[in-house]
Amino acid sequence: MPLIHAEMPTTVTSEREPDQRGPAVEASAPCAGAPAMGPAAQAQAICLRLLTARPRSRAELAEALRRRGIPTEVGEPVLTRLSEVGLVDDAAFAETAVYSGHRYRGLGRRALRSELHRKGVAREVVDEAVARLRPEDEEQQARSLVRRKLRSGTMTDASAQARKLSGMLARKGYSEGLALRVVREELGLPDWSIEIEPRPD
Secondary structure (H helix, E strand, O other): OOOOOOOOOOOOOOOOOOOOOOOOOOOOOOOOOOOOHHHHHHHHHHHHHHHHOOOOHHHHHHHHHHHOOHHHHHHHHHHHHHHHOOOOHHHHHHHHHHHHHHHHHOOHHHHHHHHHOOOOOOOOHHHHHHHOOOHHHHHHHHHHHHHHHHHOOOOOHHHHHHHHHHHHHOOOOOOOOHHHHHHHHOOOOOOOOOOOOOOOO
16 A cells, blocks of 8 residues: 555634535546556545545545445555544544534534434544533523524514424434523523424424
């Protein structure tokens, strides 16, 4: 397997949300007359190009290699080498995903966990990353979401408004207890209570 020369950051330093929708990038075909790439070199090229588009978990890269016909016995050593040089790091990936998902998309703990699990990140890595999200930060984000909806909404019935706001927070991954408390306090309804049933947007 060839040496890896690329160096890529694994954390987000910009205040803008990183693009989570990076395009699927295929390995370029070799130029006419150039020697064909071996399977390991091809696997490495695919991984590096995908990582250039956006951060990815090891499981995501493994699945991308599988879809492109790279055998597991070729892909796994490539992924291990990329991990050794720090280009594939599920702990850093999870930390970045939690920060980005919470700050820019307003996601709560439950939604953040679910997304990381879907991307194949190990449970203990997910738990450690989500634990870095402070309860007070999660509550402040929930209040910001509610206040934003209140500024743009026209609904006058307080109970209906409370149900809608609570459902919105539930879909964003906030716990029922936190959602109810935030909505009650923001609407000034100290005795209001409801069973939240999350529904798709």
